[in-house]
Amino acid sequence: MKRIFSGMQPTSQLHLGNYLGALKNWVDLQKEEDTQRLYCVVDLHAITMPYDHTQLSQATLEIAAAYMAAGIDPKKSILFVQSHVPEHAQLMWLLATMSQMGKLERMTQFKDKAGKNKERASLGLFAYPVLMAADILLYKATHVPVGEDQKQHLELTRDLASTFNTRYGVDYFSQPEPVISGPAPRVMSLRDGTKKMSKSADSDMTRINLIDTPEMIVKKIKKAKTDSDPLPDNLKDLEGRPEAMNLVTIYAALAGISKEQVIKEFAGQQFGKFKPALADVAVEHLAPITERMNELLDDKAQIETVLHDGAEQARKMAAQTLGEVFDIMGLSKVAMIH
Numbered sequence: 121m122k123r124i125f126s127g128m129q130p131t132s133q134l135h136l137g138n139y140l141g142a143l144k145n146w147v148d149l150q151k152e153e154d155t156q157r158l159y160c161v162v163d164l165h166a167i168t169m170p171y172d173h174t175q176l177s178q179a180t181l182e183i184a185a186a187y188m189a190a191g192i193d194p195k196k197s198i199l200f201v202q203s204h205v206p207e208h209a210q211l212m213w214l215l216a217t218m219s220q221m222g223k224l225e226r227m228t229q230f231k232d233k234a235g236k237n238k239e240r241a242s243l244g245l246f247a248y249p250v251l252m253a254a255d256i257l258l259y260k261a262t263h264v265p266v267g268e269d270q271k272q273h274l275e276l277t278r279d280l281a282s283t284f285n286t287r288y289g290v291d292y293f294s295q296p297e298p299v300i301s302g303p304a305p306r307v308m309s310l311r312d313g314t315k316k317m318s319k320s321a322d323s324d325m326t327r328i329n330l331i332d333t334p335e336m337i338v339k340k341i342k343k344a345k346t347d348s349d350p351l352p353d354n355l356k357d358l359e360g361r362p363e364a365m366n367l368v369t370i371y372a373a374l375a376g377i378s379k380e381q382v383i384k385e386f387a388g389q390q391f392g393k394f395k396p397a398l399a400d401v402a403v404e405h406l407a408p409i410t411e412r413m414n415e416l417l418d419d420k421a422q423i424e425t426v427l428h429d430g431a432e433q434a435r436k437m438a439a440q441t442l443g444e445v446f447d448i449m450g451l452s453k454v455a456m457i458h
């Protein structure tokens with residue numbers, strides 16, 4: 121059976137990149153028959169960078185609310201919080217014993233987040249991809265829907281699955297497939313078309329958050345960086361114009377049409393005309409999600425019940441895998457409590 125796993129960090133509010141690169145795809149995947157889906161709020165990942173501990177628990181609920189508001193249905197998907205299933209951290213440690221430092225050092229996300237001060241980066245940040253591998257392998261996920269930025273981490277997960285099998289002479293973990301087919305696998309910053317839209321970018325004007333009001337969305341799109349040329353009449357001529365390409369990609373993804381169709385509709389028009397149209401599409405698409413999210417956050421007990429049930433289901437699956445991995449690795453289970 122196909123089994124899907126994915127997660128997002130409660131580092132801050134979700135933005136349009138998270139939505140178009142991953143979350144929208146998760147929702148669409150709920151249409152698939154004979155598929156089990158696990159969607160997680162990965163709070164243990166979120167603490168690998170400096171964070172506000174007074175806000176983490178609230179941020180975790182907000183991400184769960186965003187999942188549900190976007191259309192994740194707890195009847196079709198198991199929705200839970202990573203730290204509520206301790207097996208994630210346990211399997212991570214076991215996988216850490218077979219993870220090569222050299223490979224982890226080559227991870228782009230580590231290099232980006234550690235910056236120039238690599239020596240002072242935490243072990244948690246360095247081992248982030250190993251925890252992500254544990255998240256996925258714990259449920260023997262076959263498919264992992266993510267944005268393009270996570271491709272390298274997925275390759276490491278596949279690598280670790282093979283290393284485990286080879287080291288212990290088993291055919292236990294299969295190779296999870298990345299599913300990078302969201303409508304916009306890489307949404308770029310509104311202020312710099314060469315950088316990805318990110319929760320942790322300093323300026324809020326670089327991103328559209330799922331909780332932004334219509335006025336904020338209109339303002340951010342109006343102020344988005346562009347060049348002074350009109351939109352061309354073919355997609356090829358958008359090459360070398362990253363900001364223009366980004367706005368066209370966002371429009372296409374939100375309107376559910378191709379980029380070619382967007383170009384056909386707006387060929388020859390200046391951004392003064394295109395931006396208000398984009399803002400309309402964005403508000404129309406996001407306003408119902410924001411409204412639902414706010415409703416859910418007014419009734420936190422409902423979200424907590426969903427997360428409680430989800431953790432219970434996830435733990436059963438996780439405990440089984442961990443027990444099997446203990447057997448394979450020769451660890452004693454004599455007094456193991458589950």
Ligand code: AQP
Binds near residue numbers: 130268318321
């Ligand atoms: N700009 C993006 N375009 C498309 N997809 C994106 N994703 C993130 N940014 C974009 C996808 O969203 C999912 C959840 O990501 P995450 O919470 O693990 O965070 P991240 O990938 O590290 O990116 P963020 O949102 O910018 O967070 P920070 O700034 O905290 O690192 C993933 O599937 C990701 O691919």
